[in-house]
Amino acid sequence: MPFRALGLDPKILQAVQDAGYTEPTPIQSGVIPKILEGQDLIGIAQTGTGKTAAFTLPILTKLVPIIGDGSRRGTRALVLAPTRELAVQIEENVRAYARHLPLRVATVFGGVGERPQIDALRAGVHIIIACPGRLLDLMNRRCGDFSGLKFLVLDEADRMLDMGFLPAIRQVVKSVPQQRQTLLFSATLSKEIESLTHEFQRAPKLVQIGRRSNPAETVTQLVYEVPKHLKPALLAHLLRDTSLNMVLVFSRMKHGADRIARRLEQEGIRTDTLHSNRSQNQRLRALKDFKSGAVRVLVATDIAARGIDVDGISHVVNYDFPMHAEDYVHRIGRTGRAQAVGDAISFVTPEDQDELRALERFIGRGIIRKKAEGFNYAQAAQPSDADSGKRKPSNGFRGQARSQKPIHPGMKVPQPSNQSRTQKTQGGRFRPR
Ligand code: AMP
Numbered sequence: 001m002p003f004r005a006l007g008l009d010p011k012i013l014q015a016v017q018d019a020g021y022t023e024p025t026p027i028q029s030g031v032i033p034k035i036l037e038g039q040d041l042i043g044i045a046q047t048g049t050g051k052t053a054a055f056t057l058p059i060l061t062k063l064v065p066i067i068g069d070g071s072r073r074g075t076r077a078l079v080l081a082p083t084r085e086l087a088v089q090i091e092e093n094v095r096a097y098a099r100h101l102p103l104r105v106a107t108v109f110g111g112v113g114e115r116p117q118i119d120a121l122r123a124g125v126h127i128i129i130a131c132p133g134r135l136l137d138l139m140n141r142r143c144g145d146f147s148g149l150k151f152l153v154l155d156e157a158d159r160m161l162d163m164g165f166l167p168a169i170r171q172v173v174k175s176v177p178q179q180r181q182t183l184l185f186s187a188t189l190s191k192e193i194e195s196l197t198h199e200f201q202r203a204p205k206l207v208q209i210g211r212r213s214n215p216a217e218t219v220t221q222l223v224y225e226v227p228k229h230l231k232p233a234l235l236a237h238l239l240r241d242t243s244l245n246m247v248l249v250f251s252r253m254k255h256g257a258d259r260i261a262r263r264l265e266q267e268g269i270r271t272d273t274l275h276s277n278r279s280q281n282q283r284l285r286a287l288k289d290f291k292s293g294a295v296r297v298l299v300a301t302d303i304a305a306r307g308i309d310v311d312g313i314s315h316v317v318n319y320d321f322p323m324h325a326e327d328y329v330h331r332i333g334r335t336g337r338a339q340a341v342g343d344a345i346s347f348v349t350p351e352d353q354d355e356l357r358a359l360e361r362f363i364g365r366g367i368i369r370k371k372a373e374g375f376n377y378a379q380a381a382q383p384s385d386a387d388s389g390k391r392k393p394s395n396g397f398r399g400q401a402r403s404q405k406p407i408h409p410g411m412k413v414p415q416p417s418n419q420s421r422t423q424k425t426q427g428g429r430f431r432p433r
Helices: 010-018 026-037 051-068 084-097 115-123 132-140 157-162 166-174 191-200 228-238 254-266 280-292 325-332 350-363 400-404 419-427
Strands: 041-044 077-080 105-108 127-130 151-154 181-186 205-208 220-225 247-250 271-274 297-300 315-318 343-348 368-370
Touching: 010 051, 010 084, 026 041, 026 051, 026 181, 026 205, 041 051, 051 077, 051 084, 051 151, 051 181, 077 132, 077 166, 084 105, 084 127, 084 280, 105 115, 105 132, 115 132, 127 132, 132 166, 151 191, 157 166, 157 181, 157 191, 166 191, 181 191, 228 254, 228 343, 254 271, 254 297, 271 280, 280 297, 315 325, 325 343, 325 350, 343 350
Parallel strands: 041 181, 041 205, 077 127, 077 151, 105 127, 151 181, 220 343, 220 368, 247 297, 247 315, 271 297, 315 343
Antiparallel strands: none
């Protein structure tokens, strides 16, 4: 179905064309007509599926007459998002899709001075993209006019719940008109999300794209088995390959992210970090430098990286194996976007093996094991690294022959027949949420 069959305003179609989109993504063709009809909606889709345009394009279409009418100044659409990075990214998208309209838009989030945000709200903006905490703070101080609000979007609602934003969201929703269209987007449809939709929506339509746990089809997924103490050396080794030119590395901990970055900088690789110990300005600059290519590697934690939209990421490296299956799916969704084939590389230590198998069952496919070419596992395992201690120069893997054998994508991983193994895996830290 072409974009022009969806009923969007011509000025918005022009912007879509300017952006180079040739046809709508599945979530876009699924939700745009429903939003234009005025229905409440639950969109189950991962980041990277085009969901921002899926809600922005029809909202803008419905706002066109209001945007042209300079007499009313109140806010018409409010988008709530879990992180500052995501809010900034949504704003960039909204501005791009509204480039042929005199739209006023503002972002509201903590960690930066509030004065410009207050001024923007007082001056009147059509669309606000906000993190719930700071917005509530400003609303309590009577900033902004929400009495004519027509659209409320809860983006990445699952993550907002995880981050404890529910009380703030409830307060915000109480302060906006009941006569509105409410659109909720989430990567998963959990019980908590269902109760949220009952609380905030009226007879919502459900649009679900793909299987709940299906990672982006275009991403080539690989596993490198490596003992923990060799991970820094392996990462540096892999980065000698210049085709890894825009690399997002995931670290479980903030200080781990800093350590990885320091190590790579020592190797002469331009690296920056994205995590919650960094100031808002540092985070925005890190993203900007990564996007522009000034830094080649960005090391991030899951929350900080949630929803970031950077075109052209060549590789995602799971330096630390993710804690939850959904995090894996989110992480690898950063690459392989918009048809560009990208690689997702996961380092897997002997301790991660059970979790890897649990992940393979969750995503319904095996992941290819690979050995790093030219990386001397035995030599590098000598106790030169502080982490290696008195370790034997073994690579730490049992069942070597089996684990080196590639498992082809698409192949189902058999459920383990052994009862105790099943229990152990299900009871381990790696559980689908
Ligand atoms: P999102 O899921 O909203 O984060 O979007 C993921 C990426 O897909 C963004 O870089 C968008 O610019 C891009 N995108 C959105 N819609 C389309 C489309 N119809 N065709 C091609 N790219 C798109």
